[in-house]
Amino acid sequence: MKLIFHGAAREVGRSCIEIQTQGDRYLLDAGIKFKEGGFEYPEKVINVPDIDGLIISHAHLDHSGALPLFEHYNIICPVFCTRLTYELTKILLKDSYKIERIRNLHPAYGKVDLKKVDKSMRLVKYDTEYNHRKMKFMLRNAGHVPGSSMILLEAEGKKILYTGDIKLKTTEVVKGAFTDYSDIDVLIIESTYGNRDLPDRQETRKRFLDKVEETVKKGGSALIPVFSLGRAQDVLVMLHEKKFNVPIYMDGMCKKITNKLIGSNDPYVNNKEILEEMYDKRVERIGSERHRKRAMQRQGIFVVTSGMLQGGPVLAYLKYMWHESKNAILLTGYQCKRTNGRHLLEEGFIYIDGWRTEVKCFVDKFDFSGHADKNDLMEIIRRVNPKKIIFQHGDEEAVDEMKKWAEQQGKWIVYAPAIGDEIEI
Numbered sequence: 001m002k003l004i005f006h007g008a009a010r011e012v013g014r015s016c017i018e019i020q021t022q023g024d025r026y027l028l029d030a031g032i033k034f035k036e037g038g039f040e041y042p043e044k045v046i047n048v049p050d051i052d053g054l055i056i057s058h059a060h061l062d063h064s065g066a067l068p069l070f071e072h073y074n075i076i077c078p079v080f081c082t083r084l085t086y087e088l089t090k091i092l093l094k095d096s097y098k099i100e101r102i103r104n105l106h107p108a109y110g111k112v113d114l115k116k117v118d119k120s121m122r123l124v125k126y127d128t129e130y131n132h133r134k135m136k137f138m139l140r141n142a143g144h145v146p147g148s149s150m151i152l153l154e155a156e157g158k159k160i161l162y163t164g165d166i167k168l169k170t171t172e173v174v175k176g177a178f179t180d181y182s183d184i185d186v187l188i189i190e191s192t193y194g195n196r197d198l199p200d201r202q203e204t205r206k207r208f209l210d211k212v213e214e215t216v217k218k219g220g221s222a223l224i225p226v227f228s229l230g231r232a233q234d235v236l237v238m239l240h241e242k243k244f245n246v247p248i249y250m251d252g253m254c255k256k257i258t259n260k261l262i263g264s265n266d267p268y269v270n271n272k273e274i275l276e277e278m279y280d281k282r283v284e285r286i287g288s289e290r291h292r293k294r295a296m297q298r299q300g301i302f303v304v305t306s307g308m309l310q311g312g313p314v315l316a317y318l319k320y321m322w323h324e325s326k327n328a329i330l331l332t333g334y335q336c337k338r339t340n341g342r343h344l345l346e347e348g349f350i351y352i353d354g355w356r357t358e359v360k361c362f363v364d365k366f367d368f369s370g371h372a373d374k375n376d377l378m379e380i381i382r383r384v385n386p387k388k389i390i391f392q393h394g395d396e397e398a399v400d401e402m403k404k405w406a407e408q409q410g411k412w413i414v415y416a417p418a419i420g421d422e423i424e425i
């Protein structure tokens, strides 16, 4: 059996791993990677119609965004995933296609391919064994975002566990990952935080809520840019803890996604009742341009997409709020290089309508990650205790640090492949 790495190998983005057995080819994930002015797709995936099965770990576009491209190249196999991943992927793909068209990024596929994705997808229940051709597979909770799964696959007498993106600890909206496995031959594990530990979430959460409260008491508004899947809902659950005397607004794609989570019966979504109460009773959802203009003129707490200030309605709010020092911009996650969020955090400016603008309001970042940090990655490896470990989905430094640590333990055979590398197992 052979593994081929088409993406997310010594990088973050465009996850896509091929498993070749005697006669069959399977893909785990089909993601894209964001870069300035466009996307990168998985590399060197040859003879697409020949692929026999594809499994998607979760809805984030760096794991699902290349699905329409594969449809464009006439993939004909089923695409397996959990129900929630299916629902969320549909929303995210449609939105990303719309944005690509608006920004003239010339996506390599068309609307018809999006429809084909929908038809190819097959729903899979968590914790249930499925047979497809000559392999068995099971999806287990990954704790990363709602609907996310680890993929356990068995073929030719080998057991392979692919973590996708994983979070060991329970968060506001997802229960912690399942880690009770036995006899795993190969563990393919993400390494996003392979060289970093995250701050204590409870302390960060307290510091965040205190800041929101302080801003409101001063008479300012708090702008909370969020990723539409996961972080937006984390923030709603956090805000539920306190009573504020100003309205909480929600704007952007996060509304649609929150609505889907409330309507789902996914067994690993956490605090669904709180989410429902917040969304239905305590949050004012922005429904139109006029509504948005009216809301911006009031004092409030604004939970808005996108999380790195790269697009979405958050830019309209920024335009309105940047010049007043009583307002606060509270970033809630990782900010990639060369994004507005990163500029704001490190240099105090953003680009508004192409103009470099020095922001006067208070700015801070709170590290609420949906990934396991270095310590938790080590814990997952110790629990799974496989024969071989493959580190991927991490920057060079992160992957190398995990690899070095794993080799020092002397218990496992360790790999950190680059794009295009093949590993015989």
Ligand SMILES: [Zn+2]
Pocket (backbone or CB within 6 Å): 058, 060, 144, 165
């Ligand atoms: Zn993810």
